[in-house]
């Protein structure tokens with residue numbers, strides 16, 4: 023997978039997520055036209071496969087690669103399954119997508135991969151920001167309305183993780199302000215935002231949208247002043263008691279009270295802006311928050327991302343080493359003078375040694391479950407030449423792999439003797455008997 027260390031001149035990726043109808047697409051349209059007005063056109067990606075029309079020009083559009091309706095038909099899926107599968111299919115092209123993004127958006131020489139332009143790129147080449155004299159400062163990403171399909175799916179993980187490995191990435195969580203004025207819907211929205219922050223581990227901006235209909239000051243106050251939230255809660259309770267509504271529920275109130283205390287810490291990590299995608303009010307404030315969060319990404323989030331990536335690599339490496347060690351042990355068990363006599367059967371075969379390939383595979387998978395070894399797969403993953411399919415998985419290939427394993431561990435002089443090859447021999451015998 024392509025990975026480039028983002029430099030300070032890297033564009034910032036702004037990923038818009040939010041509940042259905044919160045105004046993601048309208049917001050994207052607004053910030054897109056704002057950047058065009060400033061003569062700093064962004065690079066735009068649409069990841070919503072189900073949207074019929076997009077009110078802005080996108081440089082990369084998932085609908086060019088995946089036909090959502092066809093996916094639903096072919097896999098016999100409903101709308102959400104169709105979106106999820108379309109995203110999965112698109113995620114398989116992430117290397118290509120990153121290649122294009124890096125080529126178009128990173129300063130010359132910084133891109134780690136190259137790629138051919140997509141048909142859309144070719145067709146919109148004249149309007150593409152790549153041709154613009156100014157470097158790209160922002161990558162804008164619109165996501166499907168079904169927020170959970172993107173945020174909680176493996177493909178969403180892959181897309182966000184890949185983006186963040188190449189560019190400072192910021193989440194813009196769009197909130198429908200007029201529908202968040204009650205303490206309970208406000209708290210539900212905050213908990214959802216908290217879960218996304220926890221899941222993605224990316225810096226987040228809360229965008230209270232539609233401020234032309236409902237001012238967002240109340241929300242900002244609730245997030246900074248615990249007592250203001252409590253007062254609103256009491257007010258709702260009194261109204262609820264008068265009207266006999268849910269506001270009077272003692273359980274709900276104490277839960278909301280506690281949640282607001284718990285979330286105080288979470289609020290500190292967020293930037294909050296009120297925006298009207300209709301009028302453009304608050305957009306400057308939003309871009310100031312993007313700048314701040316991009317700096318946070320470089321300072322706090324990137325080292326953590328790199329730490330996790332290194333830990334994954336280390337884990338992979340140690341699994342590979344364990345696997346080679348296991349093979350060495352297997353061969354030692356079958357070889358002469360290396361296994362204690364007490365552990366051997368009279369035939370020379372260890373009592374735990376499997377008789378057939380399927381037994382060996384079972385044993386290997388048992389070990390994997392126990393966390394004892396990474397299996398053969400890891401080795402093959404990193405050695406495409408070692409990849410095989412049924413017919414080619416012959417004894418010669420096996421012998422060669424054993425020789426390689428020995429060569430790696432014990433040097434050229436440690437190629438096993440005829441007797442030491444007994445493990446390979448029994449596999450040969452087993453495969454002849456199959």
Ligand SMILES: Nc1nc2c(ncn2[C@@H]2O[C@H](COP(=O)(O)OP(=O)(O)OP(=O)(O)O)[C@@H](O)[C@H]2O)c(=O)[nH]1
Pocket residue numbers: 040041042043044045046047048049070166167168231232233234235297298299300301
């Ligand atoms: N008054 C007002 N209406 C808005 C604003 N932003 C969006 N809307 C309206 O909210 C509705 C939903 O907007 P969209 O942009 O389609 O929302 P979305 O989140 O992209 O929707 P899905 O992708 O279908 O989930 C539309 O009717 C918009 O016109 C705003 O700032 N003010």
